[in-house]
Structure formats: C-alpha cells, structure tokens
C-alpha cells in the first residue's frame with residue numbers, strides 16, 4: 001500500500017439535512033474534526049419545506065429542543081380523512097398526551113435546517129456551503145473492494161478517515177459505490193408539496209387550535225384520483241403545508257402528471273373550507289423512498305457510512321410520512337459508531353459495523369421492519385377509492401336524515417357494503433393486512 | 439495597491455413573497471453575497487494579482503450579516519482580509535446612509551487606492567451606492583465599468599457608454615461600479631473555503647466611524663406589481679396553424695388593432 005496521506009479532517013459529512021447536521025454535531029461533540037459539506041448556498045435552501053417531525057429522538061441530542069428550535073406548532077390533533085368526490089369522513093384524534101412531552105412538531109425546513117447546522121457549527125463543525133460533492137475518492141480496500149478516503153468537488157480533493165453520506169434520497173454517493181441499486185418504481189413515490197400562507201388566527205379558527213397547538217391531517221381516497229398514495233395537510237404558525245405522495249409506478253400507469261393530481265387536490269371540495277383564500281408561497285416536488293425495510297441495503301463500507309434518506313430510511317404508512325426522525329436516529333447511531341471505530345483505529349466495514357448494530361437495537365430499523373408491510377398494504381387499491389366511498393355511504397346512512405326511518409348502524413353498513421364494489425372478504429383481508437402492516 | 443471590494447450581504451429575492459397587493463415580505467429570505475457582487479470580487483482579484491496588490495472585502499449592514507457562513511462566503515472569493523460594520527442601527531438603512539458608512543470604513547481601513555463594487559444590489563437595486571460613496575470620499579466615481587487594469591500607479595478603466603466603449607485613465611483614488619457581466623466570477627472551491635476560515639476579519643464599531651446621522655431617511659411608502667397594462671390574456675390553440683392565424687387576425691380586428 002502507498003503511504004497514507006494525512007487526512008484533512010477526521011470525518012467529512014456530505015449533506016446538511018437533518019441526518020448530516022445531527023451526525024456532524026454528535027461527532028464534533030465527541031472531539032472529532034468534522035467538515036459538513038452542503039451544495040445549497042445555505043443549509044435548507046435545497047430542501048423541500050415543511051413536514052411533521054416526530055421529535056422525541058431529537059430530544060436525545062438537544063434536550064427540550066422544541067423550546068429553542070424554530071418549530072412551527074406542536075401537534076395535538078391527528079385527523080385522518082377519507083375523501084370521495086363529494087364527501088369527507090374524518091377520524092379525529094386529539095389528546096393532551098400528545099402535547100407533553102412534545103411528540104411531534106411541524107417544521108419549515110428553510111428555518112429548521114439552518115438551525116440544526118448552526119448547532120453543529122457551534123460544536124466546532126466546519127460548515128462548507130455552496131459546494132456540491134462530485135465524487136468519492138477511493139483506494140483499494142483490505143478485501144479488494146474500494147475504501148473511501150475522501151471526496152472531490154470540482155478540482156479540489158478533501159481527505160478524511162470516514163465519509164458520511166447524508167446526501168438524501170437520490171444519494172449518488174451510495175450509488176457511486178454500488179451500495180444501492182436503482183430502485184424499482186414501486187419503491188419510489190413522488191411528493192408534490194406546497195406551502196400556503198394564511199394568517200395565524202385563521203389557521204387556529206379553521207383547525208380548532210389554540211396557542212402553539214397544531215394539527216396534522218392525513219387524507220386518503222379521491223384526493224389522489226385513484227393513484228396509490230395519500231395527501232397531507234399540516235399547520236405551521238402562519239402557513240399550511242399541503243402535499244400528495246404518489247406511487248411512481250401507479251402514477252406512470254395512470255398517464256397523469258403529479259401536478260395534475262396535485263391541482264385536483266387543491267381544488268377538492270373536501271379541503272376547500274381549510275384552504276379558502278390561502279396563498280401559495282412555495283412549491284416543490286421531490287422523490288420519496290417508500291420501499292420499507294426492503295430498500296435498506298449496505299449502510300457501512302470501508303471508510304463510509306450512509307445515513308438518513310440516503311440509506312432508504314423512510315416510512316410511508318399511508319397515514320404518516322416519516323423520514324426526518326429516522327434520519328436523526330440513524331445519524332446518532334452512525335456518529336457513535338464512527339467515534340468507536342476511529343478510537344479503535346479500524347474504519348473498515350467491520351470496524352464500522354457498530355452502526356448497523358445500533359440501528360437494529362434502536363427504533364430505526366425496528367420501525368422499518370414493523371412498517372415493512374405498509375407499502376404492500378397500500379398496494380391494495382381499495383385504500384384509494386372504494387373504502388372512502390364505503391365509509392361515506394355508511395355515514396350518509398346515519399346522518400343523511402331524509403325522513404325515511406333510520407336503520408340500525410349495522411344494517412346501514414351492510415347495505416352500503418352490498419352496494420360497494422368492495423367484498424366482505426376483501427374488507428376483512430385488507431383490514432387484517434392493515435393491522436399487521438401499521 | 440490596496441483594493442477594497444464593497445459588497446452587500448443581501449436578502450435573496452427568490453425567497454421573498456409578493457402579496458397580491460404588491461407588498462413584499464422579506465421575512466423568510468436568506469442572506470447571500472448579492473448577485474452582482476461576485477463580478478467585483480473577480481475584477482479586484484485579477485487586478486491585484488497583476489500588480490502585487492491586496493484585496494480587502496468590505497460590507498456594512500445589520501448585526502445578522504456577521505455569521506461564520508457569511509464570512510466564509512466572502513473570504514473564499516479571493517479576498518486577503520475582510521472588514522465589516524455589523525450593527526442593528528443599520529437595519530433597513532437607505533442607500534445614502536450605507537454609502538456614508540462605507541466611506542467611514544474606507545477611511546478607517548486607510549491608504550485605499552480603489553474601491554470596486556457591483557452594479558447594484560439584488561434586493562434593493564438602488565444603483566447609486568457606489569457613486570454616492572465616491573462623492574462621500576471626494577473621489578472620482580466611474581460606473582458601467584467592464585474592465586480595469588493597472589498601469590504603473592494609475593488604472594486604465596473601460597466603460598460601457600451608449601453605442602460603444604470608452605477608456606479612461608484614473609490617477610487618483612477612484613470608486614468603480616462594474617457591469618453585471620464584466621467578469622466571470624469563479625465559484626469558490628473547498629480549498630478556498632477552508633482557506634477563508636484562516637483569513638483575518640475585522641469588525642469595525644459603527645460609533646467609532648463617526649458617520650454623521652442622516653438628515654433624512656428614505657423609505658418606500660408602497661410597492662406594486664409591474665403594470666401589465668390592459669392585457670386580455672387570450673390564448674389561441676396553435677395545433678392547427680392556419681386556423682389559429684385566422685383567429686388571431688379576427689381577434690385583432692375585433693379589438694380595433696387592425
């Protein structure tokens with residue numbers, strides 16, 4: 001082997017999203033020299049705004065973060081809505097137990113990501129913004145497979161003992177090394193999202209909130225025009241985040257564009273009461289990995305670990321989209337494993353194996369396995385059309401007082417089911433699959 | 439030769455929100471080196487390299503312009519050092535006041551031969567700060583500069599004038615405002631950003647600059663979307679071209695244009 005070049009840093013972290021910033025922070029806290037490279041002019045500038053952060057994991061890194069970080073609202077109300085073209089059936093879960101300790105908050109990435117990155121900077125991380133990493137520097141590793149020794153951007157090279165690939169869903173770093181295959185389209189979804197401006201008081205009125213409380217609505221049914229996926233509507237302080245997540249294969253099959261489906265959602269009468277007079281201020285589209293545990297491949301190799309969405313760590317259960325919490329969880333596990341590996345002087349794949357071990361012991365890979373069936377469950381097309389109709393018929397039977405005598409609820413349900421294309425067998429089978437998947 | 443690059447850490451207009459009534463909300467806009475300023479950095483660096491000169495960056499504004507990210511963003515663009523005046527008293531200051539504070543800082547830096555600035559700032563677009571700065575300093579001011587070279591102790595400056603290019607020679611200290619395409623700015627690489635963190639930054643105290651308080655402050659009373667005139671927004675389907683052409687002439691006749 002050639003004489004090893006002295007590295008510029010202990011660790012290079014690529015990507016200043018939640019995964020990268022938390023990993024960098026945690027590494028610097030434990031005394032390693034770290035550079036955090038972000039292609040955007042500032043952290044968050046390239047990241048699609050908004051979302052619900054299931055924040056308990058961030059409390060492990062920054063206790064009580066919700067009091068300090070730029071969070072929008074604390075979610076105390078989760079609403080699940082089945083839409084049909086002309087009706088909406090909702091299940092409303094609100095509980096003070098969701099408020100204390102803080103379970104979930106809404107964040108706008110343009111504000112939240114810079115905060116996280118500034119915490120890393122305060123801990124001593126060298127933040128390098130406006131630089132896109134073009135390639136990994138590799139040398140032959142102990143077993144012949146490549147060992148990552150640094151990164152290249154433009155004409156410059158930077159060397160480190162370990163590289164952390166935190167470069168998001170399209171992770172070209174992981175792909176570059178052949179750690180991730182090109183995903184089949186049923187493992188990918190496309191998300192379209194917008195931020196709609198509304199005055200604070202109007203939001204609190206419409207969504208039944210007070211103070212810093214927030215609501216998260218998950219919407220399924222007619223909102224996606226029968227395409228596998230769902231929609232969400234989250235409250236920020238003075239804006240709403242509205243989006244759809246559509247299965248790529250289904251979308252392609254439907255011959256529609258994501259924008260078309262999104263516009264259908266924007267104009268849906270079931271959402272009109274919430275969206276009236278709101279102004280679109282931001283608009284974006286992004287891929288989401290939703291292959292469940294099936295998509296997580298090799299996450300540690302010689303001199304490199306892959307964290308967050310770059311490692312395929314997202315869960316789309318149909319009712320919740322999770323990614324930021326898993327990104328943070330994986331970042332903690334990776335950072336601690338790297339500290340251990342650097343101390344032991346072994347940053348090969350086996351030296352970094354502590355990363356996967358920690359992930360398996362923690363919530364990240366367990367949740368990935370638990371929800372592993374969710375994508376399959378959501379492939380059952382009833383979820384997107386017929387069930388909404390069925391639920392609407394049942395509730396219409398109960399509340400639609402048209403002077404005919406009321407039937408017992410069970411009778412209403414039976415009749416609705418008889419008129420629905422959904423069979424009892426299918427309902428039971430999907431119900432069972434759902435219970436197992438969610 | 440001591441060259442100062444006067445630049446602005448400006449809000450990015452891409453993040454600004456314009457309401458239907460024309461009001462502009464900058465609250466979510468992030469700061470960056472103003473879009474037309476990297477040209478000035480480039481001109482200054484190239485000039486300095488040909489005459490063994492020194493390049494000092496200079497920016498003034500509210501306290502928020504002084505962050506590690508903002509320092510590195512400037513210092514990685516070919517500066518030797520950076521000077522800042524970051525004081526909340528300057529939040530929302532108008533161009534005249536900014537020019538006065540810049541002049542105070544140029545005097546404080548001392549022995550400056552030339553100040554290079556961009557054409558205008560990307561957020562406010564005053565197009566006068568550089569020339570007001572020249573007036574404040576009592577120096578010559580040249581705008582629309584497309585090239586500058588050193589010739590002994592003087593500067594040979596090319597300006598874009600109506601219908602052509604003019605070359606002038608400036609002997610004494612001078613303020614130059616570059617055109618937006620006077621040079622192709624380099625994008626800072628990793629080594630330059632790493633190097634930036636090691637270069638000196640000096641923060642000047644606004645009070646110590648002894649800049650007289652402004653006699654008057656100019657602030658916009660309203661903003662409006664551009665007037666689109668009485669456009670009717672008629673769209674014709676051009677799939678069948680001859681038919682579309684016929685529709686077009688008919689529509690133009692009907693509205694009295696033809």
Ligand SMILES: Cc1cc2nc3c(=O)[nH]c(=O)nc-3n(C[C@H](O)[C@H](O)[C@H](O)COP(=O)(O)OP(=O)(O)OC[C@H]3O[C@@H](n4cnc5c(N)ncnc54)[C@H](O)[C@@H]3O)c2cc1C
Pocket residue numbers: 014015016017018019020037038039040043044046047048050051052053054131132133134166167168169190191192193243244245286287288307308309310313314321322323324325327
């Ligand atoms: C429509 C939609 C809705 C979602 N809703 C939610 C939600 O409500 N809750 C939730 O928890 N999650 C949600 N997610 C998922 C969540 O956004 C991601 O899981 C999360 O952002 C992953 O974090 P990360 O740090 O791994 O990657 P990212 O946030 O994608 O960060 C990657 C960073 O790397 C940078 N980068 C990439 N390549 C390079 C390079 N070559 N050089 C330098 N920098 C590079 C990027 O600019 C970016 O800043 C949603 C996703 C979508 C698309």
